[in-house]
Amino acid sequence: MKYLITGAAGFIGSNLADHLLDEGHEVVGWDDFSTGQERFVENASRHKNYQLIRGNNLDLQGLKSAMKDCEQVFHFAANADVRFGLEHPSKDVEQNILATFHVLEAMRCNDIRTIVFASTGSVYGEASVIPTPEDAPFPIQTSLYGASKLAGEGLIEAYCEGYGFRGLIFRFVSILGERYTHGHVFDFCRQLLDHPDRLEVLGDGNQRKSYLYVADCIAAVLHTVRFNVGREGQSDIYNLGGRQGWIGDNPFIFLDTTKIQKTGWHAKVSIREGVVRTVRWLQENRWVFTRLVS
Amino acid sequence: MKYLITGAAGFIGSNLADHLLDEGHEVVGWDDFSTGQERFVENASRHKNYQLIRGNNLDLQGLKSAMKDCEQVFHFAANADVRFGLEHPSKDVEQNILATFHVLEAMRCNDIRTIVFASTGSVYGEASVIPTPEDAPFPIQTSLYGASKLAGEGLIEAYCEGYGFRGLIFRFVSILGERYTHGHVFDFCRQLLDHPDRLEVLGDGNQRKSYLYVADCIAAVLHTVRFNVGREGQSDIYNLGGRQGWIGDNPFIFLDTTKIQKTGWHAKVSIREGVVRTVRWLQENRWVFTRLVS
Numbered sequence: 001m002k003y004l005i006t007g008a009a010g011f012i013g014s015n016l017a018d019h020l021l022d023e024g025h026e027v028v029g030w031d032d033f034s035t036g037q038e039r040f041v042e043n044a045s046r047h048k049n050y051q052l053i054r055g056n057n058l059d060l061q062g063l064k065s066a067m068k069d070c071e072q073v074f075h076f077a078a079n080a081d082v083r084f085g086l087e088h089p090s091k092d093v094e095q096n097i098l099a100t101f102h103v104l105e106a107m108r109c110n111d112i113r114t115i116v117f118a119s120t121g122s123v124y125g126e127a128s129v130i131p132t133p134e135d136a137p138f139p140i141q142t143s144l145y146g147a148s149k150l151a152g153e154g155l156i157e158a159y160c161e162g163y164g165f166r167g168l169i170f171r172f173v174s175i176l177g178e179r180y181t182h183g184h185v186f187d188f189c190r191q192l193l194d195h196p197d198r199l200e201v202l203g204d205g206n207q208r209k210s211y212l213y214v215a216d217c218i219a220a221v222l223h224t225v226r227f228n229v230g231r232e233g234q235s236d237i238y239n240l241g242g243r244q245g246w247i248g249d250n251p252f253i254f255l256d257t258t259k260i261q262k263t264g265w266h267a268k269v270s271i272r273e274g275v276v277r278t279v280r281w282l283q284e285n286r287w288v289f290t291r292l293v294s
Numbered sequence: 295m296k297y298l299i300t301g302a303a304g305f306i307g308s309n310l311a312d313h314l315l316d317e318g319h320e321v322v323g324w325d326d327f328s329t330g331q332e333r334f335v336e337n338a339s340r341h342k343n344y345q346l347i348r349g350n351n352l353d354l355q356g357l358k359s360a361m362k363d364c365e366q367v368f369h370f371a372a373n374a375d376v377r378f379g380l381e382h383p384s385k386d387v388e389q390n391i392l393a394t395f396h397v398l399e400a401m402r403c404n405d406i407r408t409i410v411f412a413s414t415g416s417v418y419g420e421a422s423v424i425p426t427p428e429d430a431p432f433p434i435q436t437s438l439y440g441a442s443k444l445a446g447e448g449l450i451e452a453y454c455e456g457y458g459f460r461g462l463i464f465r466f467v468s469i470l471g472e473r474y475t476h477g478h479v480f481d482f483c484r485q486l487l488d489h490p491d492r493l494e495v496l497g498d499g500n501q502r503k504s505y506l507y508v509a510d511c512i513a514a515v516l517h518t519v520r521f522n523v524g525r526e527g528q529s530d531i532y533n534l535g536g537r538q539g540w541i542g543d544n545p546f547i548f549l550d551t552t553k554i555q556k557t558g559w560h561a562k563v564s565i566r567e568g569v570v571r572t573v574r575w576l577q578e579n580r581w582v583f584t585r586l587v588s
Contacts, residue, residue, distance in 0.1 A: 085452075085456070086456045086457065089395075089398075089399070090395075090399075093391075093392070093395050093449075097387075097391060097445060098387070098392075101383075101384075101387050104383075105383070105384075124432075125451075128429075134432065135422075135431040135432050136431070136432050137429040137430070137431065137432070138418075138428065138429050138430050138431070138432055138433065139432065140451050140529055140531070141447075141448040141449075141451035141452050141455070142451070142452065142455045143452055143455065143456070144449070144452040144456060146448070146452070147445070147448030147449050147451060147452040148448075148449075150444070150445070150448045151391060151441070151444070151445030151448055151449075153435075154435040154440070154441030154442075154444045154445055155387075155435075155438070155441050155442075155445075157419075157434050157435035157436070157441060158379075158435045158436065158437055158438040158440070158441040161435070161436045161437065162379070162380045162437070162438060163380065235434055237434070
């Protein structure tokens with residue numbers, strides 16, 4: 001198969017590209033490197049089946065050309081700058097809503113029908129049901145990021161119904177592993193590298209949070225895509241991520257992942273082992289602390 | 295008060311403008327007349343408190359200027375061309391999603407915090423709960439129109455949370471009355487004017503459908519806005535429209551309107567009387583059959 005991945009130089013996108021290449025597939029990596037990292041595509045770029053194209057999702061013509069001969073699209077590019085969304089609201093509208101629309105239009109133009117979309121548990125807002133299932137009560141959006149991802153979901157669903165697309169929407173939370181570049185583990189590592197004798201932890205230190213290891217995340221996505229093969233005209237939505245959150249994590253997101261587990265997929269790497277691998281990678285790649293803000 | 299109404303030359307927007315002027319308020323009417331009608335703003339335009347500005351919601355600068363000194367915005371402009379949405383998907387994205395974003399930005403720039411938004415029962419997709427309450431299970435979108443309106447809702451909600459806006463979102467279905475220009479009653483009238491001896495009705499003729507009279511709709515909206523006064527930073531969502539649909543009306547939408555009734559608002563005009571008034575208006579305004587497609 002030949003796949004196009006948007007956000008191919010990002011945390012999950014670059015891991016996915018490497019995985020698909022390992023499986024023997026062809027991959028077109030699409031990224032504008034606004035937050036993606038050159039080093040994350042170094043391995044893939046040496047592969048004969050990999051083609052890297054630098055472009056932004058606002059460039060519809062570029063996207064159309066990039067998708068030529070591809071069979072499926074993983075739309076993982078996004079403005080994931082949740083915290084500063086309010087400082088530049090057009091970023092979420094452009095990079096998450098318009099971008100998704102352009103991806104869909106470029107697919108339609110190339111007669112590609114299957115889209116896998118990285119959404120977020122943030123679409124549940126302040127969920128009234130916890131753990132939150134995919135069919136939780138119709139939520140009220142509490143962030144521009146969540147609202148823009150929800151808009152992307154809606155467009156994909158409408159393309160499924162209207163144009164016979166097949167959509168797989170994953171509402172992610174709390175992924176970690178190699179190339180992980182923001183979140184609690186990242187912050188803790190940075191602090192301990194800065195001042196090994198002292199760690200500042202918000203709250204009382206008794207919070208628990210769980211993560212899903214990125215290789216397990218990718219296995220879950222690919223398992224689910226293949227599990228649902230051939231369901232054209234339909235969108236399927238799955239929660240994916242940490243199975244245990246903690247009150248005080250604001251916003252509190254704790255997703256019910258029963259549905260994706262029912263497809264037969266289960267995580268292989270424990271949270272402990274996932275954290276160990278992440279920390280090891282961060283220690284070996286200290287450049288990320290200077291290049292990236294968490 | 296000084297209000298801005300987008301879609302001020304449309305069915306509901308123009309009735310709202312007349313009503314607010316009658317109440318003694320100032321109104322800025324904003325419309326690009328792509329579907330709005332000159333004749334619908336004739337009365338208002340003679341009023342000293344009315345200012346008509348021709349402009350499209352894609353023109354952010356124009357919107358910003360138009361909103362100067364306004365205190366509330368009724369955002370009723372939309373691409374309501376549900377049936378042909380698939381022929382030009384960018385129309386829904388531009389006129390419903392981007393337009394709403396521009397309205398919000400123009401408000402933010404003018405420090406206007408209250409937005410009343412005309413959404414649609416279509417956001418429930420194929421609802422699993424009927425009659426459908428506002429907090430029905432998280433729906434899957436089935437039309438570009440619904441998806442684009444949902445995106446607008448999400449943006450408004452995020453602005454409420456992030457910028458202290460106050461949002462009132464009304465999910466409309468089945469409004470009729472003076473200046474009503476599409477739907478079953480419109481089709482029946484057109485047929486009977488064309489061939490008074492024959493009426494083609496889809497289905498077996500036993501379907502029932504209920505409508506809300508436009509003056510009642512506007513009373514409901516204004517009642518709810520005033521009922522909820524001062525709830526900044528919050529978005530409130532209300533179903534509003536016909537209380538009885540019929541299976542076979544595709545898509546089947548039958549909203550639970552308990553929530554808005556609990557504010558103390560109740561319809562004054564019966565469905566029968568609403569239909570009579572609509573038909574009378576259509577008979578007196580036959581130009582709409584030649585100017586508009588249903």
